Amino acid sequence: MFSHAGGGSLTWCFLVLLLPLLGSALSHKSEGALTVVEDADGGGGGGVGGDEEEDAVEVFQPNEQWQTLKPGQAVPAGSHVRLNLQTGEREVRLGEEQLKYWTQEHREGEKSTAAIDPDELKRAMKKIKEDLRSQDSKPSGFRPLEELKKDMAELDLLVETDVQIMRRLLDQFNSSDTTTEQRLAILQELEYLVHQVDNAQTLCSMGGLSLILGGLNSSDVRLQENAAFVLGSAVASNPVVQVQAVEGGALQTLLTTLATTQPLHVKKKVLFALACLLRHFPYAQHHFLSHGGLQILSELFRADAGGILRTRIVTMLYDMISEKELIFQAGLDAVQDPSHKERQRQYAEVSLQDQLMEKGWCRLVPQLLQSTEHDYREKALRALLAMASVCLDQYRSDSSLLGSLHSLRLQYSELIQSEMILGEESGYFAEMVELIDSLQVKVK
Known part of the structure; x- marks a missing residue:
């Protein structure tokens, strides 16, 4: 028991x-x-x-x-x-x-x-x-539920949504009492917000696009720079905003700003906004060409001795050529992508490479190979390969280009050997040699 x-x-x-x-x-x-x-x-x-x-x-x-x-x-x-x-x-x-x-x-x-x-x-x-x-x-350390609910309700009144913030910022920007320093701070805050696709579209529906373009037309170069930065961030990978920007006159404003005398830091941001507006948007590319965009860029290219603007321009042109070639490559199923045919039709209207040859870019781009920066040279080599279909005859008659390719081939081969002796990887320099070899094969 x-x-x-x-x-x-x-x-x-x-x-x-x-x-x-x-x-x-x-x-x-x-x-x-x-x-x-x-x-x-x-x-x-x-x-x-x-x-x-x-x-x-x-x-x-x-x-x-x-x-x-x-x-x-x-x-x-x-x-x-x-x-x-x-x-x-x-x-x-x-x-x-x-x-x-x-x-x-x-x-x-x-x-x-x-x-x-x-x-x-x-x-x-x-x-x-x-x-x-x-x-x-002893008194409890916990507060009554109703008291907590009341405090949370009061806090909620202080929380602003992105839409409310943008509305407040636009009102402050348009106020006559707002100083230039305050407007600069507003543009910086807007640039952060418009990285979200929905925010950028909402900002345009609120009339924010005209505010940004007004900043580009300002006599204050600081406002121009920040307004261009906001515009580029808003249109990047955002087709809805790209359409509204072109229809709102953003393309003409950007080209005008580039054509006038501006500090380097302003032109850098304007080129950024222009590249974002043109990327994957054949309608804007067509208008860019018809409004003399390549001529404006060529003048900017010749005036840039440092090479930083040249590199950005060449990169933008290379991206435009490459995306057009990709859209016409086989492999996309029209049933899965019904808009593919329409995009091909729009890209067919963009005669970019023909105009590159007409505007003298077959002679301009090789000048970037004279830079001492490896990155600049790489961008130039890739662009030269992309333009080879229309520029090949000019390449063959350009003794400066042929000499540059020969000397660069020797230089990068020596760098590869030096890295091998030191036991380092030679991936980047080997890739540069491959680009040079590919271009030399085409020129022969």
Whole structure:
């Protein structure tokens, strides 16, 4: 026959922590029975040492083995007690939960705590209950739910959506009280917002495009630079805004700005905006050519001694040539892409390479090979290869170009050998040699 000694009013957590000192004492009210002694301070009965007879009780400390329990001995709460039917004696061991915490540390500790002072038990129990009552009486660290809801509602009133921010910025920009410095800050904030496609489209629907073009026409070069930056970020990979920008006169404004005397940093941002407006947009490319765009760029190319504008111009032309070639390559399924035929029709109207030859670009682009920058040379080589179909005859008669290709071939071959000696990878310089070889093969 088995029985499980019952617990007191405290939870098992407290019993485990105070196992050497606590546990509701079990006493024999008769020689053949075990009883659970309740908490003395509970108001409804006894506790640990509830009377003088119980105060003197001896608490037996069990372990994981079955041990004989002597008459008059009590056991800690949670212990397993059984009656040995063969000997008639009661036996006790630790309960299942107690066994989980039965470690060598507990075994060593029990040697010094086998004898429990009932008075000390009562004081400890009373102290625990007082601490619990004091905790209950303290104000809670949590705020009422309704108060939290009210605070959140007030905070929500201060949160602006991107649309609200752009509306506020446009109003501030158009205000006569706004200074130039404030307008510059507004343009910088707008440039950050229009990187999101939806924001750029919303800004245009609010009339923001006319504000940006007005900045491009400003006499303040700082406003021109920042307005061009906003425009380029807004139209980049955003067909809806590209269409609205062309229809709003952005292309003519950008070309006019490039054709006039402007600082280098302004022209760099204007070229960025122009490249973003033309990319993957044959309608804009057609208008760019018809409005003398290549002539304006050629003048800008000749005037740029440093090469940074030349590189940007050549890169833009190369991108336009490449995307037109890609659109006419086989492999696109017209069923999966119904607009493919229409894009081919629009690109067919862009006579870019023919005009490149007519405007003298077959002679201009090779000049970029004179740069000492590897990146500039690479851009020039790629553009020359892309233009080879219309410029090949001029390449063959250009002694300066042929000489540059020969000297560059020797230079990059030496760089490859140097890298091999040092054990470094020669990927980039080997690629440059491949570009030169490809162009030389075409020229022969």
